[in-house]
């Protein structure tokens with residue numbers, strides 16, 4: 001069913017550089033959450049802190065009730081088994097074929113026989129659409145296939161939580177669409193808790209239950225997708241609309257007067273529009289052939305309702 005991750009008052013700095021401070025959020029069990037943020041706001045550092053690879057200065061990260069920040073190395077090892085991580089480049093071993101790459105965690109962390117391993121590896125390769133590529137080396141396949149191989153490897157230990165570090169980076173829009181569908185299908189099939197770090201706004205609009213945004217060393221917002229997508233918070237709106245006008249600058253933050261001028265020029269000041277008047281992108285649903293658990297049935301019903309309301313309003 002996936003487990004909840006409860007983050008409270010988390011602060012991380014490297015030397016004098018504060019990366020983010022006082023971050024509190026709960027990733028609900030079994031749900032899909034996305035973390036957005038301009039480059040360098042510490043999204044990868046956040047993922048690493050969740051799995052205990054980096055120690056925060058303050059705060060707690062409770063996974064299945066245990067505080068990752070307080071655990072000793074051998075206890076951390078146990079908690080890490082709950083996690084599957086998809087790294088940016090798939091993090092595959094270049095000299096091993098896909099089969100051996102995907103089998104690696106099973107051979108390292110379990111005492112399963114080779115025939116049991118074969119069954120699991122082929123099942124996960126099937127889930128990510130890689131059957132037939134078992135003998136290929138990572139260097140012989142496309143970036144999209146490498147991501148899917150990394151995902152299959154993240155799945156072999158049946159994780160309760162999957163962390164995706166920019167799964168869409170380096171992929172063309174069509175491959176990103178396939179990968180998003182795969183993520184949604186997987187969530188319906190394995191029911192784990194997902195956290196996706198991404199820059200891709202289209203994905204953030206369609207895929208998750210919850211969205212968070214890191215900016216100016218803080219978690220600006222974290223909450224249900226609808227709340228973020230209809231938010232009037234200038235940072236959230238600038239980021240979700242991928243615009244230059246707003247508080248986020250190229251290399252540093254802009255001063256308040258400049259932001260005010262830019263938003264006024266856009267006719268987009270806080271007073272210039274009714275709150276919550278942003279369009280809601282339809283939610284991506286599990287594809288045909290995927291059995292939907294009750295959670296996804298409820299999401300599909302809600303989407304159908306919203307769509308009926310939109311048609312009636314038009």
Ligand SMILES: Nc1ncnc2c1ncn2[C@@H]1O[C@H](COP(=O)(O)OP(=O)(O)OP(=O)(O)O)[C@@H](O)[C@H]1O
Nearest residue numbers: 014019037038039040041042043044045046166199
């Ligand atoms: N081990 C480390 N030691 C010192 N500084 C670090 C370390 N890891 C990350 N940083 C710094 O923390 C900041 C945040 O880095 P991080 O990679 O988490 O950002 P990000 O939001 O994931 O960026 P991007 O979207 O560009 O991938 C950067 O300034 C980076 O240089």
